[in-house]
Amino acid sequence: MRNLWLSEWKTMTRQRSYFLFLILWGLVFSLLFLLERNNAGLSSFTNVTGTIVNILLYLLPLFMLIIGSFSITNEMESGQWQLLCTYPVSIPAYLFGKFAGLITAQAAVFTLSFAISMAIGMLSGIQLSLSWLLGIYLFSLLLIYVFLILGLFIGTVAKTRWKALMTSVAIWFFLIMIWPTALIAILGLVPYPLIDPLMKLAMVLNPAEFLRIFLIIQWDSGAVFGGSYDGVVHLFQSGAGWSILFGYMIAYVFVLFSLAILFLRRRRFL
Amino acid sequence: MKMLVKLIFLAVMISLLGGKEGAAEGTLQSQIDALPDGAVFKLAAGIYDEALVLKKPIILEGTNGTILKVCSSEPALSISGKKVMVKQVKIIGCQKAESPAAIFISGKQHQLEDITVEYDHLGLELEEVNNSTFRNISVTGKNKKNGFDLWESNHNTFEDCRIDHVQDGFYLESSHNNTFSGNTISNSRYGLHVMFSDYITVKNNRSTGNFTGAMVMGTNYSVIADNQLMENNQNVNAQGLLLYDVHDSIINNNRISHNRVGMFVEDSSGNKIKGNEITANFIGAQMNRIEKNMIVGNTFISNVNDFQATDGTDNKIQRNYWDAALKLDTDGDGKSNLPHSADPFFLNLARETPPYQLFFQHPGMTLLQKMLKSPEELLVTDKEPLMNNVLHKQQQSNQQKPIFWFICAAMIVSSLLIIYFGRKRT
Secondary structure (H helix, E strand, O other): OHHHHHHHHHHHHHOOOHHHHHHHHHHHHHHHHHHHHHHOOOOOOOHHHHHHHHHHHHHHHHHHHHHHHHHHHHHHHHOHHHHHHOOOOOHHHHHHHHHHHHHHHHHHHHHHHHHHHHHHHHHOOOOOOHHHHHHHHHHHHHHHHHHHHHHHHHHHHOOOHHHHHHHHHHHHHHHHHOHHHHHHHHHOOOOHHHHHHHHHHHHHHOHHHHHHHHHHHHOOOHHHHOHHHHHHHHHHHOOHHHHHHHHHHHHHHHHHHHHHHHHHHHHHOO | OHHHHHHHHHHHHHHHHOOHHHHHHHHHHHHHHHOOOOOEEEOOOEEEOOOEEEOOOOEEEOOOOEEEEEOOOOOOEEEOOEOOEEEEEEEEEOOOOOOOEEEEEEEEOOEEEEEEEEOOOEEEEEEEEEOOEEEEEEEEOOOOOOOEEEEOOEOOEEEOOEEEOOOEEEEEEOOOOOEEEOOEEEOOOEEEEEEOOOOOEEEOOEEEOOOEEEEEEEEEOOEEEOOEEEOOOOOOOOEEEEEEEEEOOEEEOOEEEOOOEEEEEEOOEOOEEEOOEEEOOOEEEEEEOOEOOEEEOOEEEOOOEEEEEEOOEOOEEEOOEEOOOOOOOOOOOOEOOOOEEEOOHHHHHHHHOHHHHHHOOOOOHHHHHHHOOOOHHHOEEEOOOEOOOOOOOOOOOOOHHHHHHHHHHHHHHHHHHHHHHHHOOO
16 A cells, blocks of 8 residues: 555656646635635635635546546556556555655645745735635545545546546536536425425535535635524534544545446456 | 511611621612712622613712522613613613613713623613613624614713624614714624614624625615625525615725625615725625715625626726626726626526535636636626725734745756755665
8 A cells, every 4th residue: 555655646746737737726826815805804705715715626626526536547548557457566555655645745836836826825915814815725635535445435436537527527516516407307206395495415426525614614604604504503503513524535535546446346357 | 567567677687787798689679779979889890780860960880790680570780860870780681571671771971881781681671762872892602682762862972882693793783973982793693783774884893794785775975894704605695794774884994705795785875885804705796776976996705706796877886896707907007907807607606506605716617617617797896996906914923934945946946856855876
């Protein structure tokens, strides 16, 4: 597992395209922090925060899904997977090693560009609130974590890189872009009293939603969701909030990787 | 008859010779009655079960632990006349207490300080009280009756009072020229409830967790400034500040946040609503049938819907800061060239199905918004929205800067190390 982690991390950092991310994140965050100039120092949830969160939700999940799914389908296509199958490597070790390598490399490049943008923001005289920045940073890291896992899962299902790309984009479009529209359309068909519990269920099923809502509530702005979510807001703001997030992340990786391991095990003997 | 004389004699003897406790309780009122005007009557620590009546200008001074626990049908304290002063007394109700109020006050120029009232019924009842001062009074109830109840009482001052779990924190009816400052009202129905009272000053108060932070009805020439009206969201109709039939008043620099409706204004005219910070409410401000009001220089941040208005005429809505506005300033005057309209589309969606409010500022919402655009006539427009939030005070101190740079450097160094070791050939 350690070797897989090292190899994944090393191949990632040695690709030239890896540094494209540095430029991309650096540019995006520098521009976004410039936006924050108007309500400088404000650490709560504002429209600018909403915009930043939304841009993160557009970009990060899509890239992470593609990177995650490609890293497996690539090896399937190039025959490296078949080669690995002859080695005494267990499938869970393969999956976790790959995941560890990917998240190390991605988190590193993200951290670097985020820190550079922070420094640029500070140097250009924008008063940024530290808790606000760290909130956004944590949110991004969690998004990377969640969508890399989902990407790896897609990689175990998709046969080729092309299919992996299509699936990634489709899932991204469904979970991020069309989510409210789709839910409103679907929930219009169920009896009215069921809408509330189903919305809460949907919130748990979509990790992007879960993280977004968790972040907004931690920013002390849970009231924007209105009375029907008072219970959720209280729960997340209580001491149990962070352990719920932790538990959710563990459960998430457990469920998706169990499925991924099942799929990989079937493919090993094909 | 003889028997009665004997009994009285016995009682007098007992009270004179021994039975200290009985004596103190039995004669508290008579001792007070015997005092000359302006005298100080000190009540030592202890629990007294006697309803007191203060009719002349004296000073009743308790100490830490002076408790009046009255189980009668009379108020624990009845104050009338003028220049009565009461200090440091705690009044607690007993279960059998039937009196409608813990303290009943009439007359003028009284002064009440450091008083704690824990009573199921009304806290302080003021009837035709003038020029009196109430400072540092704490009232805790059971959400049944009001904390302070004013009737035809003018020119009074209420400072630093704390009111919790009552019906209305302060209820005023036909009481003019009263001043409220530095009070805190929480977990009640209405924090401040003004009815048909003019020239009211409400400053620096804090009203949280009530159904309505401040309900002001039927007032002219009042000032409501620097208050914090927050988290009044327990009821579907909860508001931060409600103004109904309010005219020629000034509503300045209040902080109204996390309410269902931040500011609700109806049938009001000639008011100046300036410099208020309206944040994170479901509806920032809702105004119906208003005339000739000035709504200038307010800040609207992160409200689900910033502003709604119907049937307004001749109002001046200008130079507010709208967090949600698209801003463009081509001539550098600090005002945006693009007028801003608050679109109630999301509000309508969430009003029909409250659970959909979870989609507030969802990345996919922009898509839906384009599809469900509201008609022009439903929009309220600020023709010159401000570019910058002028109300916001810089919160970050320079002390944070070293930590900031340290974190920044730590992030850069650690990520560079990871990348460096990743690229290093072994």
